[in-house]
Amino acid sequence: MMRGRVAYAGAIHEAYPEGDNIRLADGRIRQEHEVVWLPPIEVGTIFALGLNYAEHAKELQFSSQEEPLVFLKGPGTVIGHRGVTRRPVGVAFMHYECELAVVIGRTAKNVRREAALDYVAGYTIANDYAIRDYLENYYRPNLRVKNRDGGTVLGPWFVDAGNIADVTQLELRTIVNGTLQQRGNTRDLVTDIPALIEYLSGFMTLAPGDIILTGTPEGVVNVNAGDEVVCEIEGLGRLVNVIASDADFGRV
Known part of the structure; x- marks a missing residue:
């Protein structure tokens, strides 16, 4: 459903x-x-994966890491479908990141990967914007890159896990102003969903409503004020978002 x-x-x-x-x-x-x-659910803790598609890591000239690159996001980052995301004045490279968002359904602690999907309530689409100008390094993502108000669009739908036949074979696409710019598939995740749940629950307790953003494929391009960005994931729908300027937000 x-x-x-x-x-x-x-x-x-x-x-x-x-x-x-x-x-x-x-x-x-x-x-x-x-x-x-x-947002289609009441959001708990947000775990975001960096560089979890090999081709995207290569696109950014970064070699794969031994452990998943995970960072946390605050609740103020999240907005819903058809929301507006601000592009600060003076930045050179701001880009979308279409991601499969995994929603935890029950308390998970020390979960083995073989049972990990039993702890998933369902899935939704995330568009997690980044401003590369603000990035210090890939091992310590700068707060301004990934924790800006309204920088993470979530929705439009929450889809029960049982309605997705194979979460390892979902196509992702991002369309900017009507032009296809990004395309990938969840089969190319460096660290897959069961392994992510096993890793995270091995040192902390995951709670219902927690979300894991699983990373984005290659194909990110700069976006500007006025651009419409559409993220699509097979079986989950179509997430629409618009970029606005500082002036649009009353900032000059």
């Missing part, structure tokens, strides 16, 4: 796909642009 969360008429509603429209939990049918989209 696909389900999302939206704000409409002063209340928060569960929403479901209904052809080209959405259906609220009370049965009302609305168009996508008539509602404010929220």
Whole structure:
């Protein structure tokens, strides 16, 4: 089942796909642009993977690491489908990152990889923006690169794990202003989902609502104010986002 969360008429509603429209939990049918989209779940701790596709690491001229490169993200980073992300003035290289987001469904501690997928509630799409100007190095990702307000778009739908036949064979695509710029497949993950859950739960407890952003494939390009960025993952839908300038946010 696909389900999302939206704000409409002063209340928060569960929403479901209904052809080209959405259906609220009370049965009302609305168009996508008539509602404010929220992240599809109540977000817990966000674990983000860096350089978890070999070709993307090569694209950034980085050799693979022995352990997963993981960092944390604060809750203020997250916005929903059709949200707006700010591009600060003066930066040279800001890019999208289309990622499969894994949502933990129950408390996980010292989980073996053979049982790891039993702890997954479902999946959604993430677009986790980065500003390379701010990066200090790949071993210590700068907070300004990955923890900016509104820099992580999540949604539009949460899809139950049981509705995804094979999470190891999902195609990812990113389209900027109508042009396909990024394409990859989850079969190319350096550290796969069971191994990530085993690794993280081996030294800390994962809780329901925690999210693992599994990394992005090669094909990142610079985006500018006014650009529309669409991230698609097979079986999970289509996540739309727009870039805005400092001036659009009232910053001059």
